[in-house]
Amino acid sequence: MKKQCSECGEAIVGRADKRFCSDACRNAFNNKLNSDSTSYMRNVNNILRKNKRILETRLKGEKNKVLRDTLLKDGFDFNYFTTIYTTQKGSSYYYCYEMGYLPIENNYILIVKKEF
Numbered sequence: 001m002k003k004q005c006s007e008c009g010e011a012i013v014g015r016a017d018k019r020f021c022s023d024a025c026r027n028a029f030n031n032k033l034n035s036d037s038t039s040y041m042r043n044v045n046n047i048l049r050k051n052k053r054i055l056e057t058r059l060k061g062e063k064n065k066v067l068r069d070t071l072l073k074d075g076f077d078f079n080y081f082t083t084i085y086t087t088q089k090g091s092s093y094y095y096c097y098e099m100g101y102l103p104i105e106n107n108y109i110l111i112v113k114k115e116f
Contacts (some may be wrong), residue, residue: 003016003018004017005020005021005022005025006019006020006025006029007020007021007026007028007029007061008021008025010014010025011086020027030083041049042068044080047077047080048080048082048096048097050076050077051076051077051080051096051099052096052097052098052099054074054075054076055072055076055096055100055101055111056070056099056113058070058071058111059099059112059113060072062112062113063110063111063112064110065104065108065109065110065111066071066108066109066111067107067109068103068107068108068109069107071109073103078094079095081094081095081096082095082096082097083095083112085100085113093112095114098113098114099111099113099114099116100112100113100114
């Protein structure tokens with residue numbers, strides 16, 4: 001019994017556990033599998049990436065303080081973040097991937113980067 005390619009259905013020649021007839025079919029299959037399935041997901045991911053880039057450009061050194069309005073002018077959307085980290089003292093850091101921010105006094109935002 002000939003095995004068929006998981007992507008295009010062509011006959012597969014080679015190892016018994018082979019799933020694709022070529023690298024092109026393997027790539028096409030994985031690209032479909034890993035793509036954002038809806039426009040909503042794609043839009044949210046784009047906003048999160050944009051927020052991360054804005055925080056990266058505003059970070060000077062390990063930490064940096066900027067005005068909230070500065071981030072808003074850059075196009076930052078405070079409604080979207082990936083994680084909230086609450087410290088033992090009760091401060092909540094909001095993260096867009098590894099880039100984080102902490103709202104502090106006088107309309108300032110402290111920008112930090114989580115090191116892995």
